Amino acid sequence: MTIIFHKVHGSGNTFYLHEEIPNMFYNWPLTAQKMCNPSNENGADGLLIISQSTKADAKMRVYNADGSEASMCGNGLRCVARFVLTKLGVTVATIETMKAVLSVQQVEPIFKSIDTYKVEISPVSFKLTSLPMKHKNHKQIVNEVMPEFSLDIHFTAVSVPNPHLIGIVPIHYIEDTQFQEQLATSFNIDNEHFPDGVNVSFVHPVDESSIFVRTFERGVGFTNACGTAMTASALVSATINLVPYGEITVYNPGGFVKCEIEKNENHVHLSLIGNATFFATYSGELTEDGEFIINSVILHEHEINEYKELELQAQKNVNDGWSSNEYL
Numbered sequence: 649m650t651i652i653f654h655k656v657h658g659s660g661n662t663f664y665l666h667e668e669i670p671n672m673f674y675n676w677p678l679t680a681q682k683m684c685n686p687s688n689e690n691g692a693d694g695l696l697i698i699s700q701s702t703k704a705d706a707k708m709r710v711y712n713a714d715g716s717e718a719s720m721c722g723n724g725l726r727c728v729a730r731f732v733l734t735k736l737g738v739t740v741a742t743i744e745t746m747k748a749v750l751s752v753q754q755v756e757p758i759f760k761s762i763d764t765y766k767v768e769i770s771p772v773s774f775k776l777t778s779l780p781m782k783h784k785n786h787k788q789i790v791n792e793v794m795p796e797f798s799l800d801i802h803f804t805a806v807s808v809p810n811p812h813l814i815g816i817v818p819i820h821y822i823e824d825t826q827f828q829e830q831l832a833t834s835f836n837i838d839n840e841h842f843p844d845g846v847n848v849s850f851v852h853p854v855d856e857s858s859i860f861v862r863t864f865e866r867g868v869g870f871t872n873a874c875g876t877a878m879t880a881s882a883l884v885s886a887t888i889n890l891v892p893y894g895e896i897t898v899y900n901p902g903g904f905v906k907c908e909i910e911k912n913e914n915h916v917h918l919s920l921i922g923n924a925t926f927f928a929t930y931s932g933e934l935t936e937d938g939e940f941i942i943n944s945v946i947l948h949e950h951e952i953n954e955y956k957e958l959e960l961q962a963q964k965n966v967n968d969g970w971s972s973n974e975y976l
């Protein structure tokens with residue numbers, strides 16, 4: 649039977665996206681491992697599966713490249729939003745995710761005519777039990793130096809609702825990724841603090857309302873961007889007065905997004921705004937052991953090229969911000 653996968657990305661965070669055919673059962677964890685394999689030049693960071701929902705306009709499931717299922721994916725949700733909104737012919741909808749029904753909408757292009765979507769990121773919790781994270785002295789960790797992790801990084805642990813450890817770092821930790829990789833790897837194997845692993849992001853300001861975020865993702869490794877991590881990093885940056893609340897530009901190795909952090913007395917509302925770009929549409933056959941045999945490909949070249957311009961602009965803005973020296 650012929651099935652279709654779209655290769656998509658949000659900020660260079662790449663996925664295969666498939667709309668499930670009712671009553672057709674495939675082994676999605678195995679398919680994610682096979683199709684997303686990083687040693688395969690056509691690999692991806694994850695697999696997004698869209699299906700029918702009884703609570704919302706559609707349901708999204710996300711599998712990391714290692715086959716593990718995650719509770720949420722911000723960049724992926726924008727791509728799912730584009731697919732669902734286009735199919736329904738509407739500009740606003742709701743998508744069921746593992747832990748919440750989230751609102752999604754099409755908004756003004758973030759750059760030139762790039763298709764742009766705004767998605768809700770929720771629920772948020774700073775309780776260590778929500779990640780889960782275990783620590784003998786803490787019930788939450790907000791902007792704390794954790795000497796057992798590092799002596800010069802302030803860490804925050806937050807779930808949105810997937811687990812994130814965010815470090816506000818001096819710039820040398822952005823330029824040389826070795827320490828981040830070592831720390832994140834240690835938290836994503838058998839370890840005393842993160843029984844389910846964690847996404848680890850390092851953050852450095854670019855200017856008074858922008859930050860740069862690099863993420864080592866649980867189940868994947870370094871990615872160009874992680875939507876939930878960027879939103880969590882924007883929240884942390886506003887909480888500690890690194891940038892004001894409101895709209896924060898978040899640069900990443902794959903481009904940039906905007907995060908809206910709205911706070912009133914005891915509630916925060918988080919939104920992630922950015923591209924949803926479709927590289928290609930593949931049709932083919934999926935074998936029982938998760939191999940996808942491609943029969944035909946349609947490349948969406950205009951989208952690919954327009955996104956390259958956004959990437960160049962993002963790199964320039966980051967270089968300009970950092971070469972002003974103020975944020976080094």
Ligand SMILES: N[C@@H](CCC[C@H](N)C(=O)O)C(=O)O
Nearest residue numbers: 718721722723810874875876
């Ligand atoms: N890239 C995603 C997050 C995907 C899941 C993550 N690796 C996890 O295991 O929690 C995003 O854009 O949020």
